[in-house]
Amino acid sequence: MLVPALWVALIMFVGNFSDCGMSDPMIRRPLVMSMLVGLALGDLRTGIMMGASLEVIFLGISGIGGAMPSDSMTGSIFGTAFAILNHQGVAVALSLAVPISLLAVFINQLVIFVRGLLLTFFEKYAEEDKPKAIERLQYLSIVGGPLVYALIGFLGIYLGSGSISALVHSIPQVIMNGLTVLGQMLPALGIALLLNMIYEKGNMIYLLLGFLLSCYLKLPIIAVALIGIILAVILSSIDKNILDVKNMTTSKKAAATEQNDDQDSLEEDFFND
Amino acid sequence: MLVPALWVALIMFVGNFSDCGMSDPMIRRPLVMSMLVGLALGDLRTGIMMGASLEVIFLGISGIGGAMPSDSMTGSIFGTAFAILNHQGVAVALSLAVPISLLAVFINQLVIFVRGLLLTFFEKYAEEDKPKAIERLQYLSIVGGPLVYALIGFLGIYLGSGSISALVHSIPQVIMNGLTVLGQMLPALGIALLLNMIYEKGNMIYLLLGFLLSCYLKLPIIAVALIGIILAVILSSIDKNILDVKNMTTSKKAAATEQNDDQDSLEEDFFND
Amino acid sequence: MLVPALWVALIMFVGNFSDCGMSDPMIRRPLVMSMLVGLALGDLRTGIMMGASLEVIFLGISGIGGAMPSDSMTGSIFGTAFAILNHQGVAVALSLAVPISLLAVFINQLVIFVRGLLLTFFEKYAEEDKPKAIERLQYLSIVGGPLVYALIGFLGIYLGSGSISALVHSIPQVIMNGLTVLGQMLPALGIALLLNMIYEKGNMIYLLLGFLLSCYLKLPIIAVALIGIILAVILSSIDKNILDVKNMTTSKKAAATEQNDDQDSLEEDFFND
Amino acid sequence: MTNQVTKSDEKTMDKKTFRKVFWRSFLLQGSWNYINGAGVGALYMILPFIRKLYPNPEDKPQRVSALKRGMAYFNITPAIAPFPMGIAASMEEQNKKLADFDPSSINAVKASLMGPLSGIGDSLFWGTIRVIAAGIGIGLAKAGNILGPILFLLIYNIPNLLARYYGLKYGYELGGDFIQKAYENGLLKIITKAAGILGMIMVGAMTYSTVTLKTILKFKMGSMTFNLQQILDQIMLGIIPLSVTLATFFLIRKKVSANKIILLMVVLSFVLSALKVF
Amino acid sequence: MTNQVTKSDEKTMDKKTFRKVFWRSFLLQGSWNYINGAGVGALYMILPFIRKLYPNPEDKPQRVSALKRGMAYFNITPAIAPFPMGIAASMEEQNKKLADFDPSSINAVKASLMGPLSGIGDSLFWGTIRVIAAGIGIGLAKAGNILGPILFLLIYNIPNLLARYYGLKYGYELGGDFIQKAYENGLLKIITKAAGILGMIMVGAMTYSTVTLKTILKFKMGSMTFNLQQILDQIMLGIIPLSVTLATFFLIRKKVSANKIILLMVVLSFVLSALKVF
Amino acid sequence: MTNQVTKSDEKTMDKKTFRKVFWRSFLLQGSWNYINGAGVGALYMILPFIRKLYPNPEDKPQRVSALKRGMAYFNITPAIAPFPMGIAASMEEQNKKLADFDPSSINAVKASLMGPLSGIGDSLFWGTIRVIAAGIGIGLAKAGNILGPILFLLIYNIPNLLARYYGLKYGYELGGDFIQKAYENGLLKIITKAAGILGMIMVGAMTYSTVTLKTILKFKMGSMTFNLQQILDQIMLGIIPLSVTLATFFLIRKKVSANKIILLMVVLSFVLSALKVF
Numbered sequence A, B, C: 001m002l003v004p005a006l007w008v009a010l011i012m013f014v015g016n017f018s019d020c021g022m023s024d025p026m027i028r029r030p031l032v033m034s035m036l037v038g039l040a041l042g043d044l045r046t047g048i049m050m051g052a053s054l055e056v057i058f059l060g061i062s063g064i065g066g067a068m069p070s071d072s073m074t075g076s077i078f079g080t081a082f083a084i085l086n087h088q089g090v091a092v093a094l095s096l097a098v099p100i101s102l103l104a105v106f107i108n109q110l111v112i113f114v115r116g117l118l119l120t121f122f123e124k125y126a127e128e129d130k131p132k133a134i135e136r137l138q139y140l141s142i143v144g145g146p147l148v149y150a151l152i153g154f155l156g157i158y159l160g161s162g163s164i165s166a167l168v169h170s171i172p173q174v175i176m177n178g179l180t181v182l183g184q185m186l187p188a189l190g191i192a193l194l195l196n197m198i199y200e201k202g203n204m205i206y207l208l209l210g211f212l213l214s215c216y217l218k219l220p221i222i223a224v225a226l227i228g229i230i231l232a233v234i235l236s237s238i239d240k241n242i243l244d245v246k247n248m249t250t251s252k253k254a255a256a257t258e259q260n261d262d263q264d265s266l267e268e269d270f271f272n273d
Numbered sequence D, E, F: 001m002t003n004q005v006t007k008s009d010e011k012t013m014d015k016k017t018f019r020k021v022f023w024r025s026f027l028l029q030g031s032w033n034y035i036n037g038a039g040v041g042a043l044y045m046i047l048p049f050i051r052k053l054y055p056n057p058e059d060k061p062q063r064v065s066a067l068k069r070g071m072a073y074f075n076i077t078p079a080i081a082p083f084p085m086g087i088a089a090s091m092e093e094q095n096k097k098l099a100d101f102d103p104s105s106i107n108a109v110k111a112s113l114m115g116p117l118s119g120i121g122d123s124l125f126w127g128t129i130r131v132i133a134a135g136i137g138i139g140l141a142k143a144g145n146i147l148g149p150i151l152f153l154l155i156y157n158i159p160n161l162l163a164r165y166y167g168l169k170y171g172y173e174l175g176g177d178f179i180q181k182a183y184e185n186g187l188l189k190i191i192t193k194a195a196g197i198l199g200m201i202m203v204g205a206m207t208y209s210t211v212t213l214k215t216i217l218k219f220k221m222g223s224m225t226f227n228l229q230q231i232l233d234q235i236m237l238g239i240i241p242l243s244v245t246l247a248t249f250f251l252i253r254k255k256v257s258a259n260k261i262i263l264l265m266v267v268l269s270f271v272l273s274a275l276k277v278f
């Protein structure tokens, strides 16, 4: 089991690294991860096919705003590896991948938490004009997470599917249900964090619009996007027209009276209304 | 038949009173009226179940703008009472309730007409500073209608379902058809009266929008409402921006020239454009 | 075959003339043309019924922007005539009408090309103040096209369905496929020419809107039109409000400073923004 | 405008008066008719407030104007009524306190708000809450369960009572001050316009769902039978409800009385149904 | 601007001239071609009006300018044409009467209106009325009923004739005065913009319904067969019609002539269909 | 404002630096956490640029400010990140060259753009491109074809790389000059508002498609079983996803940390699923 365990550790490393160190080019998705597991464990074809099945299940999972509703990568890697190693089918792969991906969410939260602790150092280095130190710590931080994942990958396989699957099956149903609900709830955090970045007084109404379009009219996201573009263009051309009149007014004002701090108050208007 | 007749009279009174004297808390709907009839005539369960069936039929009937397309209350009370008194089923209740509710529309119109005649007195009392008299007449007006209904309820039951149902069945089909069409047409009056309150030059186009949304996109009323809110918010924020520029212009104007009647003409603008 | 050939020539003339000389009152549509062919060749009823079948096939064909994706008139006339003359059914009429209408597109393009050559003369006459000459040439141009069509109609029938249908069937499938694709592509020219007339910087977005409404929401054209009207009214009332403020500003400006060329620059604004 | 802000504790609408007005609001539709709507009811509703405002015999002239003002035409979804009435009360109070107050603005505000608010209110209370409450109530009542009618009443009346209570409260608090300012600087115009847009949209949607006329006219041509409703649907869905409603609206604009329109509808219904048009 | 308002009885467009122009409007497309559109037809149409306006030999310079102006590029849904032509006539009249009139505004107005109006007109007459008329006509004609073609023509041509008659009438009446003012105070810009918005929306909808190209390309990868159209539909519905139309539009903007585009389309159609793309 | 326009050849971002920044952009999420987002990564990314801008020891004060500025909270769809970072670089350059430049505007611009751009970017890259790529990839992979994962990666990463490369390029070119002016005359406000509108719409649509909570609560009343989800659907579709998302958003606005929210969600999930609510 040593060699497969090392291979899986490597794949776990690469998958997690691709998020932090390669800006997430989708390498960590089941479609790719399962293929790599298949390749490493000598059954490429099965790996690819399991990847397809797992991708279907995890298609709804995205990582918006940093929130990960379910760690599809870890689940897929373990699921595929065990199924191949034990010469079992897709059903077994799925039955392991889903609970593992729910459990593994906690690993990710832990890594993120630790990275947060590094901030004090980054700030210190900036204050002290030490760009080189910043770079070094950034590299450390980038490989740290993947190493944790690699370790888990190694242990998981080395200890064997027996113990993992025993572990998984020893989890009572009520816990698994809870994890499933958690997986459905966590995306709300991602969306809310994203929302927090966009939110401005008065634009909440557009959230509702997008929601309605997708919910009541069942429009696909691309159609919603196009309608959004149309609306944004229309409204900003109206804003532009109003701004022109405003500037016209202001310039006249400026011309009539002496050059006072109107300009500033105008600027303020823009950022308050 | 005296006791049931008195009970039904009371229910008719309460039902009609709930509209004028309690701001229509939906007590007069079939669901409630039939239950009360059942309770009074000793078969609560049947009353409740008939109420459910009648409510389904009259669900589309509302009283917008004061127009009542079909008097579901009177129809339901009579229908339920006769069915229970004669130990007959829902089918009979419905077969009586529908024609009676169409006929009874005329009673309501009569009551409203009479209330209109009281206006001269109300105006006189206001002129003569007699608030107490206003209150007294208002109370009278409020119980007047329900009393008429109570009387009809009493007579209807006292004379017996035989004579009522004979009356109903003696009505030729062409009349019943006419009443049905009337019931489909009267809501247009309610809507039109409401429209007359909202109408302003230039906002008719939004009526069309609401119509299209419900007609071509089959959106439920709540979705139409949400879209309406979104649109109203967007448009009023645009209006607000324009108003700000306008006020900016005006204030400058006021500053430049002497304080003249610009303000007034501005007000006029608001109410003309 | 002389008499039928003359009749068909006449119908071809009338059909084509109705476009240039009567502003296209839809006389040239299959529904009417086939009826006339039936009438002329002594089988009115069959003509009418074939017209119905052909109209269904060519319903999607319009002549927007002058582009004609398929000459439904010529196809229908020949198809109907041959079917009636040879006592054959609708199937044969269709099997001839469709390929002929595709081929005949080229005749139309030729006529239009020649009419373009006449422009030099029209311009000369205008320059030389010769309105009468303009009128004469216009009449000539109007009857010219129809005469070409009449000739083709005459020859086609006179030579007989045998040779025409031999001609049609000798065309290899690859050519017919090409013509079909051409018929699906040509409307894009009509739309694009029309678009070129409407296009202004910034209004392309509305094309997309109309497209989405018909494409994703499957709204019929009338509903799209109504939504378009609503939008146009809303937006122009906003523009009107902005214009009012603008004019208010300008008039004040004019009052404050002396009457300079502001007015002109304002005009320019209108035509640039 | 003016700095004479009325402090909260000076307000005429004390707890007792508030309670009185709140309870009276349920009698709003008492004298409802097509000429005056619920105008009489509106006056009846704020009578305690007017009495408190002008308690003395020597206030008669102002009291009489307030009484006459109070019973102007008024029609609104009952559940929503307390809100504009609260505003009106507050404006009456300002009218007494401020010399430069234009009393005609009180009815202007009431009139401009009642339409839009009814458009929204009717579709909310008549069209949405009632229908949901009925849906749930019917489900239970079908099985003879008394919870059916009870839940029906509860689901409808909880929002009904909340809207009334907080409507009156916030209407009065918002009232005079804010509305007067909004009126002056043009904001009220925008608010009313926005509410009117929303109201119109709601009424449009309601037109389709409550006016359900369909023609049953069929005519034969040759061997074909034509179904007029199908042809109309091809031209525009819902063209009959929309036309009938707009025609009725047109009659109302032409000052034809509601009574006459009802009569006309009675006649039309019988004639057209006899002719097998509807 | 000016107070020289032309009284109704002084108008150049008397009944007789109106009738002449009206009938001539039917010959509008007589010399239609891609370079000038129906420009020649437009001139031919108002020739009687120009003659009436400048009857004398000494008016030659003005008449010649009017003739040249009259045959500028013009293309429009025929049924709608009389409306802008009525406006143009009225502006020609003003041009004669008022010293400070800018004659170039006549063609500016015609040009700015013809596009938007065609967008609306084409989808109304070509897309809606024609289709409804055909729907009814086909139903009857299927059974061999001669009412089929007759009703078809009637249903289409009644709105056609009404649009022409009232278009010319109101176009001329509205004309000069109103349009000139609207032009000056910026309103015309708004009207044109609104019409353009509506036109664009209509053309967008028409693009989807009239350009019906679909790819039939299939490609195999491994053991799978891919249907390109299905993939495209997943990305965006109607992407081919939209792209082809926009590409054609792009060519036109680049001043490629319609004739060349037709040639290109012929070539492309044959090549692509031979390659089994379409 | 100022005439000191920087000529293209004087630009700090030469080819070599551009390449460095471009490659570093892939490490953006390296130290990602809930407190600082990818702020550290953003600083790391433009470090070569800052070094080039302030190469000398005596530039220390400016360099330190630039370093501190550079690591402010920053979070964005990674594929989109290079665009605002390009703008920021260009503004840093202007900050050095122009005396009257307000350095706080650099982070203001970054902050105002990142939200809207993420809203758009997430639904484009996460929601659209990824889903299409997966659709095609899955189709192939099902049959064991290795083209499945390969095509999946290609289809996703070609737009990903293009967006990064041209984002950085145009961001930098557009940068300072344009953005600064747009900032001053109010245009930036409009652009950001427009992007925000679009972003909000996208996020609204995503809320429905990514938050998939549904209640399984059933309650019995009399003999009837009620399915809460059905009742909720009648009131408003998707009311649970929307409420949960807005509640979470509310917590974030109330400065509750993401870690605490996650904890809360864990607890809620277990409790509510144990209670058979979800």
Ligand SMILES: OC[C@H]1O[C@H](O)[C@@H](O)[C@@H](O)[C@@H]1O
Residues within 6 Å of the ligand: A063, A064, A065, A066, A067, A194, F029, F038, F075, F076, F077, F078, F118, F122
């Ligand atoms: O939501 C913006 C952004 O947030 C985080 O940085 C990650 O989750 C990204 O995947 C996401 O695009």
Ligand SMILES: OC[C@H]1O[C@H](O)[C@@H](O)[C@@H](O)[C@@H]1O
Residues within 6 Å of the ligand: B063, B064, B065, B066, B067, B194, D038, D075, D076, D077, D078, D118, D122
């Ligand atoms: O339409 C407003 C209002 O009009 C009348 O007052 C009654 O029919 C009410 O039920 C309705 O809400």
Ligand SMILES: OC[C@H]1O[C@H](O)[C@@H](O)[C@@H](O)[C@@H]1O
Residues within 6 Å of the ligand: C063, C064, C065, C066, C067, C194, E038, E075, E076, E077, E078, E118, E122
């Ligand atoms: O598109 C405008 C117009 O263009 C040409 O003139 C013809 O094809 C007409 O049928 C069409 O209405």
